[in-house]
Amino acid sequence: MTKVDKIQSLINDFIDNQNFMGEPSELYAPIEYILRQGGKRMRPTLCLLACELFGGNIEDCMIPAVSAEIFHNFTLVHDDIMDQAPLRRGMETVYHKWNSDIALLSGDTMLIKAFQYVLATKKEYSHEVFAELCKVALEVCEGQQYDLNFETQDDVTLDAYLEMIRLKTAVLLGSVLKIGAIVAGANDKNQKAIYDFGINLGLAFQLQDDILDCYSDVNVFGKMTGGDISDNKKTYLYLKALELASEDDRNHLLNLFKMPKGRNEKKIQAVLNIYDKYNVKNIVEKLMTEYYEKSLQDLNSVEASEENKEILRDYAAYLYTRNK
Amino acid sequence: MTKVDKIQSLINDFIDNQNFMGEPSELYAPIEYILRQGGKRMRPTLCLLACELFGGNIEDCMIPAVSAEIFHNFTLVHDDIMDQAPLRRGMETVYHKWNSDIALLSGDTMLIKAFQYVLATKKEYSHEVFAELCKVALEVCEGQQYDLNFETQDDVTLDAYLEMIRLKTAVLLGSVLKIGAIVAGANDKNQKAIYDFGINLGLAFQLQDDILDCYSDVNVFGKMTGGDISDNKKTYLYLKALELASEDDRNHLLNLFKMPKGRNEKKIQAVLNIYDKYNVKNIVEKLMTEYYEKSLQDLNSVEASEENKEILRDYAAYLYTRNK
Numbered sequence: 001m002t003k004v005d006k007i008q009s010l011i012n013d014f015i016d017n018q019n020f021m022g023e024p025s026e027l028y029a030p031i032e033y034i035l036r037q038g039g040k041r042m043r044p045t046l047c048l049l050a051c052e053l054f055g056g057n058i059e060d061c062m063i064p065a066v067s068a069e070i071f072h073n074f075t076l077v078h079d080d081i082m083d084q085a086p087l088r089r090g091m092e093t094v095y096h097k098w099n100s101d102i103a104l105l106s107g108d109t110m111l112i113k114a115f116q117y118v119l120a121t122k123k124e125y126s127h128e129v130f131a132e133l134c135k136v137a138l139e140v141c142e143g144q145q146y147d148l149n150f151e152t153q154d155d156v157t158l159d160a161y162l163e164m165i166r167l168k169t170a171v172l173l174g175s176v177l178k179i180g181a182i183v184a185g186a187n188d189k190n191q192k193a194i195y196d197f198g199i200n201l202g203l204a205f206q207l208q209d210d211i212l213d214c215y216s217d218v219n220v221f222g223k224m225t226g227g228d229i230s231d232n233k234k235t236y237l238y239l240k241a242l243e244l245a246s247e248d249d250r251n252h253l254l255n256l257f258k259m260p261k262g263r264n265e266k267k268i269q270a271v272l273n274i275y276d277k278y279n280v281k282n283i284v285e286k287l288m289t290e291y292y293e294k295s296l297q298d299l300n301s302v303e304a305s306e307e308n309k310e311i312l313r314d315y316a317a318y319l320y321t322r323n324k
Numbered sequence: 325m326t327k328v329d330k331i332q333s334l335i336n337d338f339i340d341n342q343n344f345m346g347e348p349s350e351l352y353a354p355i356e357y358i359l360r361q362g363g364k365r366m367r368p369t370l371c372l373l374a375c376e377l378f379g380g381n382i383e384d385c386m387i388p389a390v391s392a393e394i395f396h397n398f399t400l401v402h403d404d405i406m407d408q409a410p411l412r413r414g415m416e417t418v419y420h421k422w423n424s425d426i427a428l429l430s431g432d433t434m435l436i437k438a439f440q441y442v443l444a445t446k447k448e449y450s451h452e453v454f455a456e457l458c459k460v461a462l463e464v465c466e467g468q469q470y471d472l473n474f475e476t477q478d479d480v481t482l483d484a485y486l487e488m489i490r491l492k493t494a495v496l497l498g499s500v501l502k503i504g505a506i507v508a509g510a511n512d513k514n515q516k517a518i519y520d521f522g523i524n525l526g527l528a529f530q531l532q533d534d535i536l537d538c539y540s541d542v543n544v545f546g547k548m549t550g551g552d553i554s555d556n557k558k559t560y561l562y563l564k565a566l567e568l569a570s571e572d573d574r575n576h577l578l579n580l581f582k583m584p585k586g587r588n589e590k591k592i593q594a595v596l597n598i599y600d601k602y603n604v605k606n607i608v609e610k611l612m613t614e615y616y617e618k619s620l621q622d623l624n625s626v627e628a629s630e631e632n633k634e635i636l637r638d639y640a641a642y643l644y645t646r647n648k
Contacts, residue, residue, distance in 0.1 A: 027469040078432060082425045101406045101472055104428065107464045108402060113440050114457035120641065126451070127443065134440035141433045145351040148425055160574065 003311045004045060004318070007058070011044045014062050015069070020113075030094040030106040031113070035072050043068045044320070047176040049315060053308045056184025061124060064129050064183060067117035068176045069131065074110035077103050082148065084261075113165040121183075121228050136174050136175035143168025150234045158239050162203065169187060169209075170202025193302045200295035201316055204275050207288040208322070211281060212270060215220075226268035232257045236287070238271075241258050244278040292320050321322055327635045328369060328642070331382070335368045337395070338386050344437075350641045354418040354430040355437070358397050363411050366643070367392045372502040373639060374518050377632045378399060380508025382445060388507060389451050390443035395457065398434035399464055401427050406472065408585075435461070445507075452506050460499035467492025474558045482563050486527065493533075494526025517626045524619035525640055531612040532646070534559040535605060538596060550592035556581045560611070561604050562595075568602040618643050 001009075015035055022028040039168060044065035051061035052115060079085075080093040087093065094146040095103040118130050146164040150156045172197045181191045213228045228235050238257070242250055253274050256267055297318060299309055325333075339359055346352040368389035375385035403409075404417040405427045411417065419427040442454050457624050470488040474480045498519040504513045537552045538561060552559050562581070566574055580591055599605060619640060623633055 022466070024466060024469045026473060027466060041450065078428060096428055104402060104405065105469050105472070108432075108435065109462060110462040111435055112458055112465065115454075116462070119455055119458065123451065125572070127447065130439075131389055131443055132453070134436055134443065137436040138433060138440070141429055141436065142346070142348060142351060143349045145426075145429050149348055149350060169337075 002314070003052075004049070004315050007045055007048045007052075008041050009042050009060070010062070011048070011065065012038065014066060018066070026098070026102055027109055030077070030098055030102060031110055032280045033097070034077060034094055035070065037091060037104040038125035039089055041069060041074075042284060043172060043176045046173060046198065047180040049312050050180025050265070051184045052180075053194070053302065053304045054181050054184035054186040054190060055304075056180065056186075061088075061180055062184040063117050063121045064133075064157045064179050065176070067129075067133065068172070070110050070117065070177065071114035071137060072172060074107050074114060077107040077110065079144060081107075082144075087229075092195040095289050101128050112136070118231055121318065125182050126261035129179050132175050133184070137172050139167045139171045140167070143171070143285075147233075151232065154241060158236065158243070161236055161239055165203060165206040166199065173202035173205070174198035183259045190303055193298055197295050197316075200291045200298060201319065205287045205319055207236060207291070208320070209283055210237055211284055212286070212296075214275070215281065218323065226265075226272075227272045228262070229268045230263045231261050233260070239276055240280045240283055241275050241278050245279070247276060249274050249277065250321070255280055290319075292316065325639070328373070331369055331372045331376075334382070335365050335372070335389065335393070336362065339394060342390070345606055348397070350422070351430055351433055352424055353436055354401070354426060356420055358401060358418055359394065361415060363397075363431055365393060367396050367496060367500045370497060370522065370636075371504040374501040374504025375638050376504075377518070377626065377628045377636060378508035378510040378514060378587075379628075380510075384420060385504055385507040387441050387445045388457075388503050389500070391438045391453075391457065392496070392503065394434050394441065396440035396496060398431050398438060400466070401431040401434065403468060405431075405635070406468075412561065412642065413647050427481045435465050441449075449506050453503050456499050456503055456506070456530070460495050463491045463495045466489075466494070472558075475556065477558075480558045480563060482560065485558065485560055485563055489530040490523065490527060493530040494523045497526035497529070498522030514626055514628070517622055521619050521622035521626070521636075524615045524622060525643065528612045528615035528619065531560060531608055531615070532644070534561055535608055535612070536646075538599070539604050539605065550596075551588070553592045553595045553632070554587045555585050556583070560608050561599055564604045564607055565602050567598050568604070569598060573598050573601065612644075616640070 018035075020028055020035060044062075047065035047066075047068055048058050048061055051058055063317060076088060077094045081100050082089060084095070085093050086096045095105060099105075103269065114154075115130070115133065118126060118133060121129055143164055145164070146160070147168055150161070150164065175198070177198040178191050178195040181194050188196070210228065213225060213235075216225055228231075228238075228241045234257075238253070245253060246323040258273055259267055296313065298317070299312055304310065332638070344352055344355040344361075368386075371392055372382050375382055382546060398543070400412060401418045404412060404419045405424050408419070409417050410420045414530060417427070418430060422430075436646075439454070442450055442457060445453055452639035463554075467488055467490070471492055474485070474488065482495050499522070501522040502515050502519040505518050508517070534552065537549060537559075540549055558581075559608065562577070569577060577595065580595050583591055620637065623636055626633065
């Protein structure tokens with residue numbers, strides 16, 4: 001059992017022992033439902049790994065780590081309302097299993113619970129953890145709003161897309177790592193280096209996600225592939241294809257993304273054909289690799305034992321080579 | 325200028341001087357929009373009055389008071405999505421002026437901002453204020469969920485209704501008063517007494533709201549009257565009418581509330597005719613008066629100067645006799 005396996009098992013045990021139920025059950029059952037699904041537990045894992053990296057006590061860090069996991073699941077529940085997504089992690093979304101009102105309110109409840117958990121951390125750093133959680137929570141909302149804006153915006157740039165995924169995905173990875181560092185009493189320089197590691201890893205992770213959304217096996221990925229195309233999401237793949245395509249292909253692609261949202265296999269295939277023609281998958285993989293390598297440089301700059309760094313390096317490599 | 329006027333003016337000045345804007349503007353403009361509308365500012369007013377009641381410094385209490393106001397406005401923004409409400413305080417709701425996605429995300433942002441504000445309070449009580457805010461925030465969600473449940477529930481009792489409005493409305497009044505008492509350093513007994521004052525005042529307030537929703541002048545009230553009837557809301561008025569009505573009237577009323585949601589002047593008038601026939605307005609007014617009087621007894625039991633209590637008594641009387 002690797003260190004990461006052990007940590008993930010601790011996280012799952014901790015979450016399994018939490019009681020998220022309450023009255024009315026309509027409000028709390030979706031919280032149990034989504035938090036018991038598992039998922040990668042990437043955010044609490046990174047949080048605890050950062051705590052260990054700097055010689056902190058993992059037990060002290062479990063509460064903020066789980067708080068971040070609850071927060072992350074809150075964002076999934078609300079995002080799935082906006083995306084009208086039926087499936088997540090191979091299971092029905094809260095929105096689809098119950099309804100949008102329940103998903104809205106259960107999501108609110110999860111956000112509050114995420115903050116309430118932090119109250120149980122040690123007083124010496126609870127204020128700092130709280131502040132970091134508030135800051136990153138606002139940024140994640142900003143990222144999601146940019147994502148929504150892009151739907152009706154014709155002039156989305158590649159840079160704007162990268163800023164959106166930085167806010168929507170990367171900052172939370174940065175913040176959970178920073179929170180682990182705070183709990184371990186790391187200095188500001190190390191807090192910043194591990195935060196930056198998370199940002200670059202997060203950017204690589206999201207680009208990977210965009211690729212997997214188009215090219216992975218639905219049985220492995222747990223979501224229908226082609227979801228982003230069905231939703232007319234202007235991902236890096238799409239924006240890069242627009243940039244590179246001939247006028248004809250460009251107009252074709254623009255028209256395909258003017259079709260109403262919803263699954264349409266012919267549309268998905270037509271879009272993928274254009275992506276393939278301009279080799280955008282490879283281009284995005286190259287950018288992803290650049291961010292991944294930057295993240296490793298950030299990790300190198302951290303003042304900690306090589307042995308501990310190696311654990312985070314392995315975990316980053318695992319995320320980088322994942323197929324779901 | 326009365327004490328309450330002064331306090332409300334301080335609150336409005338403070339809120340006017342806050343900058344709620346940020347990028348993307350779609351996320352933050354609705355926050356500016358709703359927080360600049362004013363409204364009664366009842367929650368921060370009660371918070372500051374409780375602080376003064378126990379000899380605290382109003383300035384210390386401004387941040388938690390405004391935090392509670394932001395929290396309250398968050399609940400309005402999300403409730404209006406669920407109710408698909410076009411109008412609030414005589415103005416378009418965020419949901420209607422923008423759209424449900426923006427209302428969802430702006431609401432989330434407001435909830436986070438409410439917590440973030442508390443970070444700026446004095447460390448000696450920020451943890452306690454945070455804990456109270458988390459607790460009440462969960463209760464308010466529970467109340468809203470009960471309210472949603474009642475829509476499809478045929479056996480809602482009068483007691484269940486009162487418990488719902490306790491959670492949805494009254495506990496926040498109790499908590500803001502308690503938070504004012506915490507900031508002022510009041511003892512547990514006084515914190516509890518002022519909390520109970522808020523609960524009973526809140527129950528009276530919500531029953532008043534139900535009555536005003538049926539019987540007030542739209543130009544004064546700021547919302548369309550008959551909104552609860554249009555939405556098939558099982559208010560105390562409705563439940564009491566069901567209890568008292570003849571079998572014919574009962575079935576008529578049940579059928580009227582099986583009509584699809586949406587304005588229908590004939591339906592509203594038919595429901596009001598049944599309410600009038602069984603005198604339910606007077607019955608609800610009587611119950612409201614009982615809660616109001618209980619709240620005054622709670623206030624009497626508080627250990628504070630008569631002069632300070634009189635200010636809260638006057639404010640409670642103002643709420644009790646309001647017409648909007």
